[in-house]
Amino acid sequence: WAAGCIAIILVCISTDSNSAISAITSQTTPSKEAKDASFHLYLFGEDRGVPAHVKADNDWFITYGKWLECFPIEMERASARGLVFERSDGLRVRWRVGTLEAVVGSKRIKLPRTLRVFNDRLHIPLKVLCKLTNTRFIYDAGQNAGYVCAMLTEVQLMPATNGWQLNLRLTAPVTYRIDRLSNPDRIYIDLHDAVINYPPGVLLERHGSIASVRIGQFSTVPATARVVLDMDEPLNYEDRTEFDDNKRATRISLFIEDAKAPQPPIKPSINNIELQVSDRDTVTGIIRVERAYDYTAFTLIEPFRVVLDFRNADFVNPVGVQQIPKNPLVREIRTGMPDIDSERVARVVFELHRPAAFRIIEKRDEGLIIVRIGKGGWYGLVIVIDPGHGGRDPGARSPVGMFKERLIEKDLTLDIALRLNRMLMYAGAKPMLTRTTDCYVSLQDRVAFANAVNARAFVSIHLNAWPKPGGNWGTEVYYYTPQSRPLAEAVHKYLIMLLQRKDNGIRRRRFYVVRRTSIPSVLVEACYINHPEDGRLLQDDEFREKIAKAIFLGLHDYFGVPWNLQLQGEEIVEDVAQHVASDAPTQMQPEGEAPNQQ
Numbered sequence: 001w002a003a004g005c006i007a008i009i010l011v012c013i014s015t016d017s018n019s020a021i022s023a024i025t026s027q028t029t030p031s032k033e034a035k036d037a038s039f040h041l042y043l044f045g046e047d048r049g050v051p052a053h054v055k056a057d058n059d060w061f062i063t064y065g066k067w068l069e070c071f072p073i074e075m076e077r078a079s080a081r082g083l084v085f086e087r088s089d090g091l092r093v094r095w096r097v098g099t100l101e102a103v104v105g106s107k108r109i110k111l112p113r114t115l116r117v118f119n120d121r122l123h124i125p126l127k128v129l130c131k132l133t134n135t136r137f138i139y140d141a142g143q144n145a146g147y148v149c150a151m152l153t154e155v156q157l158m159p160a161t162n163g164w165q166l167n168l169r170l171t172a173p174v175t176y177r178i179d180r181l182s183n184p185d186r187i188y189i190d191l192h193d194a195v196i197n198y199p200p201g202v203l204l205e206r207h208g209s210i211a212s213v214r215i216g217q218f219s220t221v222p223a224t225a226r227v228v229l230d231m232d233e234p235l236n237y238e239d240r241t242e243f244d245d246n247k248r249a250t251r252i253s254l255f256i257e258d259a260k261a262p263q264p265p266i267k268p269s270i271n272n273i274e275l276q277v278s279d280r281d282t283v284t285g286i287i288r289v290e291r292a293y294d295y296t297a298f299t300l301i302e303p304f305r306v307v308l309d310f311r312n313a314d315f316v317n318p319v320g321v322q323q324i325p326k327n328p329l330v331r332e333i334r335t336g337m338p339d340i341d342s343e344r345v346a347r348v349v350f351e352l353h354r355p356a357a358f359r360i361i362e363k364r365d366e367g368l369i370i371v372r373i374g375k376g377g378w379y380g381l382v383i384v385i386d387p388g389h390g391g392r393d394p395g396a397r398s399p400v401g402m403f404k405e406r407l408i409e410k411d412l413t414l415d416i417a418l419r420l421n422r423m424l425m426y427a428g429a430k431p432m433l434t435r436t437t438d439c440y441v442s443l444q445d446r447v448a449f450a451n452a453v454n455a456r457a458f459v460s461i462h463l464n465a466w467p468k469p470g471g472n473w474g475t476e477v478y479y480y481t482p483q484s485r486p487l488a489e490a491v492h493k494y495l496i497m498l499l500q501r502k503d504n505g506i507r508r509r510r511f512y513v514v515r516r517t518s519i520p521s522v523l524v525e526a527c528y529i530n531h532p533e534d535g536r537l538l539q540d541d542e543f544r545e546k547i548a549k550a551i552f553l554g555l556h557d558y559f560g561v562p563w564n565l566q567l568q569g570e571e572i573v574e575d576v577a578q579h580v581a582s583d584a585p586t587q588m589q590p591e592g593e594a595p596n597q598q
C-alpha cells in the first residue's frame with residue numbers, strides 16, 4: 001500500500017458550460033404577451049398540465065403557486081415585490097420584480113428576463129427560474145411541451161471495503177434505475193428527468209476491475225442521463241442510495257464489489273462513524289479510529305459545520321454523504337479527503353441546521369472520538385430588535401445632493417433589523433421586533449415591550465449623523481447599565497471586524513432605551529448616514545447584511561454559543577483546538593492557521 005494509490009476521483013461538472021442539447025431549447029418567438037393554451041409543463045417527470053401563465057419575451061411567465069414546490073428550493077419570502085429562496089446548494093437567491101438581475105449568494109447575476117406582475121399577480125419566467133435553480137429547461141416544439149430536469153453535477157468513485165463506492169450528485173431529486181448488461185460486462189444507471197451538463201464520454205479511467213466510467217445523454221425527450229461502468233468481469237453491486245418516499249434521490253450511491261480494489265490501509269484509519277440521537281437536544285457522533293492519530297477540530301459557518309481533520313489518515317468505510325432525516329440539529333454527515341497545505345487529510349463533517357454547542361471526548365485506549373453536539377446557549381431565547389425611529393420620526397437623513405436619493409435612517413434601520421431577525425430565527429433564537437413596518441413607536445413603548453416579553457437582550461439599531469455632513473464617520477456602540485457592557489463589547493467587536501469602518505469605541509450614555517430596559521441592552525450606531533463613504537456603503541445590500549451579521553455574531557458570542565468565530569478571508573472560522581499528541585492538553589489557538597473550508 002502506498003499513499004499515492006488511493007483513488008478518490010471527483011469530477012465536478014461546471015453548471016455554466018453549454019451542452020449539445022441546449023440547441024433544442026432555443027426558439028424564436030416575437031416578444032408579445034399572450035396565452036399559449038396548448039403548452040404543457042413537466043416538472044422533474046411530473047405532468048403539471050397546462051399551467052396558468054402569460055407567454056412573453058420568449059418565455060412562459062407562470063404564476064406563483066403550488067408547482068413551485070417541485071423545484072429544489074426553500075422559499076423564504078414571496079411577495080408582489082419579488083422572491084427570496086434558498087437553493088439546493090445552500091445559496092440564497094434574491095430576485096426582485098423589475099430588475100434584470102438576481103443576487104445569488106453574494107454574486108449579482110444578469111438575467112435576460114425577470115419577474116413581472118400581470119393582473120396584480122407575480123409571474124415567474126420559467127426558463128430563467130431554471131437557470132437560477134441549476135435545473136435545465138428543455139422545450140419540445142413538436143409537442144409544445146416544456147420539461148424541467150435535474151442536472152448531474154458530480155460523479156465520484158471511492159475505494160470502500162472490498163470494492164468501490166460510486167456517488168452521483170444531482171441538482172434535484174430524480175427517480176433512477178440500476179441494471180447490468182453483458183458483452184461486454186457493464187452496469188448502467190439511468191437517471192430519469194436528468195441531463196448531463198458535460199460532454200458525453202469517459203470520465204474516469206481504470207480502477208481495479210472497473211475499466212472505465214462513462215456518462216451520456218441516453219435520450220433528451222424525456223431526458224434520461226446514463227452513467228455506465230465498464231467492467232472486466234460481472235461484478236456484484238448493491239444500491240446504497242437513501243431515497244425518499246417517492247423513490248427519488250439527489251445523491252445516488254452504488255457499492256461495487258471488487259477484489260482488485262485497494263485494500264484497507266496500514267495508516268491510521270477511520271473505521272466507522274456512527275451517530276446516536278439521545279434526545280432531541282443532543283446528537284453524539286462516534287468515530288472509531290485505528291492506530292495513533294492526530295486531528296484538528298474546528299467550525300465553519302454558512303452552513304454551520306463541525307469539522308474534524310485527521311492528518312495522514314484514511315477511511316475504511318467512507319460515509320460519503322449521509323443525510324440525517326428529521327433531526328433538528330444535524331442535517332448530514334459526510335467524509336472526504338481534501339488536500340490541506342498539500343497534505344491529504346481524512347475529513348469528517350457534521351453539517352448542522354443551526355449553530356450548536358459541541359464537545360469532543362477522546363477515549364484513545366478504545367480508539368474512540370466522541371463528538372457531542374447540543375443546542376446552543378440561545379435556543380428559544382427572546383431577543384428584542386429595535387429598529388430606530390419610524391413613521392413621523394424619520395431619524396437622521398443624508399443632506400440633499402450628497403447621494404442620488406436622500407438616505408433616511410428609519411428605512412435603513414428597519415432593513416437591517418429585518419435581516420437580523422431572519423438570521424436569529426434561522427439560528428434558533430426567538431427574535432421580536434419593536435416595529436416591522438414604517439410606523440411610529442414611542443421610546444416608552446419600545447422599552448415597555450422589551451420588558452414585557454421577557455427578553456434576554458435588547459439591541460437598538462441606529463445610524464449616526466454629524467452636525468456638519470461628512471464631519472465624522474465610523475462605528476459606535478452605546479450601553480448604560482454595567483450588565484450591558486459584555487453585550488456591547490461582543491457586538492462592537494464584530495461590527496469593527498466586519499464593517500472595517502473607524503472604531504469610535506464603546507460608550508456609556510444615558511440613552512432612554514438602554515437606560516430604562518431591565519435587561520442587557522445596547523444601542524448600535526453602525527455608521528454615519530451623512531458621511532459620503534459611510535452613506536455610499538449603506539446603499540449596498542451586502543453592507544447592510546454585514547451590519548446585521550455583525551450584531552448576530554455579537555449576540556452569538558454573548559449567549560455563549562461556543563462558536564468563537566474569527567475572520568479568515570471571506571469565511572468565518574474558529575480554530576477550536578489543535579490536538580497534536582495523545583496526551584497533550586487542549587489548547588486554544590486564536591492565532592492559528594485555520595484549515596480550508598470544505
Ligand SMILES: [Zn+2]
Nearest residue numbers: 388395462463
Ligand atoms: Zn437614530
